[in-house]
Structures are given as C-alpha cells and as structure tokens.
Amino acid sequence: MLKQIRLVLLPFSWLYACILTLRNKLYDWGWKKSYQSEVYTLCVGNLSMGGTGKSPAIEYLIKKLHKNYKIASLSRGYKRKSKGYKEVLLNSNVEEVGDEPFQFKRKFPEIKVAVDENRAHGIKQLTQQHDLKCILLDDAFQHRRVQPHFSILLTVYNNLYANDFVLPAGNLREPSWGAHRADVILVTKCPLNLSIEKQRQIKKQLQLKKYQKLFFAGIDYSENVVSGSQKLDFSAFNRFTLVTGIANPKPLTEYLDASAKTYQHLKFPDHHHFNTNEIEKLKKEKLILTTEKDYVRLKDFLSEDQLFYLPIEMKLLKHEDKFENLILNSIQRHYEH
Incomplete structure (x- = not known):
C-alpha cells in the first residue's frame, strides 16, 4: 500500500525536486547571495525530515571544541512560541526558545546558545555581542543564505538519503545530490558492532565525492x-x-x-x-x-x-581522533588565513 501511495506522489516529488534544484543552482552560481561570517561556522544538518541524531552530534562537537575555543550554538528554535533572535539563558522559558537549544544551554552553561530563524542575522547578533571563535549551526544545511566554513551531513544507518525520495513521496527536504555540499558524511544510529564490510557497502551506496570524508556513529546509552x-x-x-x-x-x-x-x-x-x-x-x-x-x-x-x-551520547565507531582533528585543523586554517 505504501509503495502504491509513493508511486502516486512521485510526480509531485519530481516537481518539488526541480524547484529545489533551481533554487540551489541560483546559490551555486552566485545569483542568490550567501552570507559568510569572519567567525568560523560549522553546520550540522541533514537532507531528511528529522530524527537523524542532530542533537547528540551537536553535543558531541560542543564537548570536543569548547575546551579549545569560545563557541556558540545557533538554532532556529523549531516550534518555539517566539520570533526573531533570542539568547538562551538558564532561566529561559523552554517554550520561548525551543527544547533542543534549552537542552544545550542546560548541559553546557559555559557556552553561548541562541535561536533565530534568520541564521545570518543570528550570527551577526552573536558575533557583535560575544567574542567567539566558532558557531555551531544546528540544522542549517538547507539554509543557503548562510555559507558555512564546514558542513557535516547526517544520514541514518537504516534510512540513507541515497535510498530515499524527495517530499511528498519520501522524506528528503531536497534531492540527494545536495549532499555534495558536505565536507563530512556522518552515518548515525549505527549498530555499535557494525562490520567493516557493511561500512564499505554503505560507502558505495552514498557515492561520496573525492573531497568528502565518511564516518560512522552509534548511540551510547547511559x-x-x-x-x-x-x-x-x-x-x-x-x-x-x-x-x-x-x-x-x-x-x-x-x-x-x-x-x-x-x-x-x-x-x-x-x-x-x-x-x-x-x-x-x-x-x-x-x-x-x-x-x-x-x-x-x-x-x-x-x-x-x-x-x-x-541520557544518550553519540559514539564514533572508529577514527574518533581523525574526526576531531579534521575539524580542529579546519578551524586553525581559517584563522591562519
């Protein structure tokens, strides 16, 4: 039944995919402008609708980066009952700032956390008000009005973007070829005993570009x-x-x-x-x-x-040092230039 419904919806998905592709091409060609801040920005996002493990990934990055750099997290504050830029404080109303940003602030009170549906405006507000070296952009992969310095694209182990369709026939927010904008592809929610052979199969399915790196992560429960x-x-x-x-x-x-x-x-x-x-x-x-x-x-x-x-944590299956050094070196190169 589900397969039949998808077949009926496919023409609408193709139309939607064409519109999204044109929009992305306008950004790629420079006809629509993107903002890039002087402060290093690291985007964590996905191609599909929710449930890819962005929150554990953001928390993992906060733990790795905040010891070396003054960092902030910027989200849109999905389903919050407010608009515009808001800095998240420990006494903030969770309904006004969103559950995930409040969770970040509650777990890491030493970092700056803010919400703004206009990411470019949010970045400008954060950098004007605070001395920062890195801003983590939560769920901003489709927000093309901002050009991040580094992008991590998440995809779920049992629902790879390479095997999915664009909405409404599938769950993708844009066609799978949009993955080319990512520097790193991170396959999340993997079995902790994922075999090397299965990792090779997934790598083949994802058809990575030469400049992209692939990592695998699972969920570690407390x-x-x-x-x-x-x-x-x-x-x-x-x-x-x-x-x-x-x-x-x-x-x-x-x-x-x-x-x-x-x-x-x-x-x-x-x-x-x-x-x-x-x-x-x-x-x-x-x-x-x-x-x-x-x-x-x-x-x-x-x-x-x-x-x-x-409590849960994201756990890289292997090459944790390589993943961390890839990001740290990218930040270092940014400020050396």
Missing part, C-alpha cells in the same frame, strides 16, 4: 536514568510509561525491548508542547521515562520522583 539530582540504576528501572515527543523513537524502543523492560509507550509528535489535559493525565502515571529533549519540556510539571530520562 547506565543510569536521571531526574534533577537523582540517578537510578537503569538495570533496576522497570514497569514504567515511556513518553516520547521525538521524530523517531524506534532506536529507543528497540533498546528498551532488548533490555527486557516492561513499559507502555505514549507517543507524541516531534517537539510536542504538552497541553494541560495531557499533563494532568501524565501526573496519574506512577513512573515515567522520557528523552532528555522531552524532559526539559516536562520537568516543571511533574515531580522528580516520577519523571526520569535516559
């Missing part, structure tokens, strides 16, 4: 669940309600199933703002497990003894 200052052993955490408002909860549910957990799953749309009725229903649940992104939206309404999240 041994504890967390709520405020509390930490509980995950192995003893069982019989709970799982609450998710993320694009793709499947990796999490698969991990819980593999860990033999007993739970019911309440699934909400990505970046969901929980209304009063939903909050009241959740208050009746004895024990809730959620994602860190959902936790920052729910923590003010539910008790610390009731609501917990399972």
Whole structure:
C-alpha cells in the first residue's frame, strides 16, 4: 500500500525536486547571495525530515571544541512560541526558545546558545555581542543564505538519503545530490558492532565525492536514568510509561525491548508542547521515562520522583581522533588565513 501511495506522489516529488534544484543552482552560481561570517561556522544538518541524531552530534562537537575555543550554538528554535533572535539563558522559558537549544544551554552553561530563524542575522547578533571563535549551526544545511566554513551531513544507518525520495513521496527536504555540499558524511544510529564490510557497502551506496570524508556513529546509552539530582540504576528501572515527543523513537524502543523492560509507550509528535489535559493525565502515571529533549519540556510539571530520562551520547565507531582533528585543523586554517 505504501509503495502504491509513493508511486502516486512521485510526480509531485519530481516537481518539488526541480524547484529545489533551481533554487540551489541560483546559490551555486552566485545569483542568490550567501552570507559568510569572519567567525568560523560549522553546520550540522541533514537532507531528511528529522530524527537523524542532530542533537547528540551537536553535543558531541560542543564537548570536543569548547575546551579549545569560545563557541556558540545557533538554532532556529523549531516550534518555539517566539520570533526573531533570542539568547538562551538558564532561566529561559523552554517554550520561548525551543527544547533542543534549552537542552544545550542546560548541559553546557559555559557556552553561548541562541535561536533565530534568520541564521545570518543570528550570527551577526552573536558575533557583535560575544567574542567567539566558532558557531555551531544546528540544522542549517538547507539554509543557503548562510555559507558555512564546514558542513557535516547526517544520514541514518537504516534510512540513507541515497535510498530515499524527495517530499511528498519520501522524506528528503531536497534531492540527494545536495549532499555534495558536505565536507563530512556522518552515518548515525549505527549498530555499535557494525562490520567493516557493511561500512564499505554503505560507502558505495552514498557515492561520496573525492573531497568528502565518511564516518560512522552509534548511540551510547547511559547506565543510569536521571531526574534533577537523582540517578537510578537503569538495570533496576522497570514497569514504567515511556513518553516520547521525538521524530523517531524506534532506536529507543528497540533498546528498551532488548533490555527486557516492561513499559507502555505514549507517543507524541516531534517537539510536542504538552497541553494541560495531557499533563494532568501524565501526573496519574506512577513512573515515567522520557528523552532528555522531552524532559526539559516536562520537568516543571511533574515531580522528580516520577519523571526520569535516559541520557544518550553519540559514539564514533572508529577514527574518533581523525574526526576531531579534521575539524580542529579546519578551524586553525581559517584563522591562519
């Protein structure tokens, strides 16, 4: 049935792809102008709709870079209830700045975090107000009005952009050949025991350009669940309600199933703002497990003894030093010139 629906939608995808290709060509040819700041900008994005692991990737980069450079993170603040430029503070309202930016600030209070749907304006505001050496552009791969100095393109292990279609027949926000703008292709949510042979197969499917580097990463789950200052052993955490408002909860549910957990799953749309009725229903649940992104939206309404999240980290399968040095060397070359 799904295949038949896609066939019906394919003409609309081709039309949409043509429009997007023309738009990108106008930027490539210089007919539409892109802004590039003097401060180094590193873009993390994808070609598909959500769920590729951008937040863990941004956090991974923050950990690697903030020890050496004064850095900031700039997002659009998807589904926030505000407009324009806003700097994210520890006392910010999560609905006004967005859940992911607030999560970044909460975990890394020493860095600057801001939101602006106009990335060029956001970069200018950040660089005018703060002495920075690197700005991480969250989900800005299609934002062609900004020309980043370095781009990392994420694609999910079991849903590579090379095997997908443009909207509405598929999930791509632009044709797969847009990947040529990336310096690095990072395949996310891989099995941690991914074989070398499978990595070679994926590399062949992606048809990388000579200047592009390929890396593989998986999800590393914490041994504890967390709520405020509390930490509980995950192995003893069982019989709970799982609450998710993320694009793709499947990796999490698969991990819980593999860990033999007993739970019911309440699934909400990505970046969901929980209304009063939903909050009241959740208050009746004895024990809730959620994602860190959902936790920052729910923590003010539910008790610390009731609501917990399972921390995750992005873990490169190999060549972590090579990945880190590639970025550090790129930043160094930028400022040497």
